[in-house]
Structures are given as structure tokens and as C-alpha cells.
Amino acid sequence: LLGVGVAQLADYTQEDLFAQALREEAAEQEQALEETEAEEEPEAVVVRRWLPGQDVRHAEFGPGWVQGSGVGRVTVRFETPWSEPGRVRTFAVDDPALEPARPLPLRRGEGMDGEGE
Structure with missing residues (x-):
């Protein structure tokens, strides 16, 4: 310059x-x-985000985990670490009966309180 x-x-x-x-x-x-x-x-309105593998609890079906989600739907497999393969259900992502949950223990009875968590 x-x-x-x-x-x-x-x-x-x-x-x-x-x-x-x-x-x-x-x-x-x-x-x-x-x-x-x-x-x-x-x-x-905040839309809930469900991630694959996330632990959830449904008021009617109990504990489970997210198998997948998208297009306003979430698919949940209802089973526990010590149960047989469980049933699969699909819900709206904003279903009030479906909520995030703490992971269940890998062995039955460990760390379980009255709600089974």
C-alpha cells in the first residue's frame, strides 16, 4: 500500500x-x-422431542423405550431389561399419558422404588 x-x-x-x-x-x-x-x-406450545432409546413411561402400558419418532408420532416398545420382547405402540408426540422416565435397572430389584424405577 x-x-x-x-x-x-x-x-x-x-x-x-x-x-x-x-x-x-x-x-x-x-x-x-x-x-x-x-x-x-x-x-x-412446546412440542416434545422423543429420541430413539429414550426411556419412557405410559400411564396405561407402563415402562418402555422409544423405538423411533417423526412426523408427529413416536413408537414405543413396552418391555423391561428382564422381560420378554414387548408389544409396540405408536402415539402422538404430545400424548399426555406418555412421559420421559428414568432408566430401569439392568437387574431386577436393584434400585427399584415403589414405582418400579
């Missing part, structure tokens, strides 16, 4: 800096407005 004069570029550069500052200020004001509007809106 030696030998290059920048005297004529200085005015133009200063204009860009001011324009950039105005854009940033406008963006900050817009973001603040969006945050205010978001606070006024009712909370969005």
Missing part, C-alpha cells in the same frame, strides 16, 4: 461509517420492538 494516497477516500469512508451506524441502530430498535411483541404474545 505504500505510495497510495487515501485523502480522497476519507470523506467517502466516513459516510459509510455513519450509514453503517444508522443501519445498526435501526436494527437494534427493530429487535427491541420484536422482543416487546414476543413478550406480549402467548407462549408457543
Whole structure:
């Protein structure tokens, strides 16, 4: 860059800096407005996310694990580490009877409380 004069570029550069500052200020004001509007809106419904292998408990069918999920559905295999292969059922991801659960012990009777967890 030696030998290059920048005297004529200085005015133009200063204009860009001011324009950039105005854009940033406008963006900050817009973001603040969006945050205010978001606070006024009712909370969005949170969709539960079910991961393969996740331990679950169903109010009717008992303990099981997620075999797969997608397209608004979750497939659960209802079995325990010490049981025969269990039945498989598919539910809506927002089924209120289905909830995450703690993993069951690998050996029967270890660490089990009154609920079988």
C-alpha cells in the first residue's frame, strides 16, 4: 500500500461509517420492538422431542423405550431389561399419558422404588 494516497477516500469512508451506524441502530430498535411483541404474545406450545432409546413411561402400558419418532408420532416398545420382547405402540408426540422416565435397572430389584424405577 505504500505510495497510495487515501485523502480522497476519507470523506467517502466516513459516510459509510455513519450509514453503517444508522443501519445498526435501526436494527437494534427493530429487535427491541420484536422482543416487546414476543413478550406480549402467548407462549408457543412446546412440542416434545422423543429420541430413539429414550426411556419412557405410559400411564396405561407402563415402562418402555422409544423405538423411533417423526412426523408427529413416536413408537414405543413396552418391555423391561428382564422381560420378554414387548408389544409396540405408536402415539402422538404430545400424548399426555406418555412421559420421559428414568432408566430401569439392568437387574431386577436393584434400585427399584415403589414405582418400579
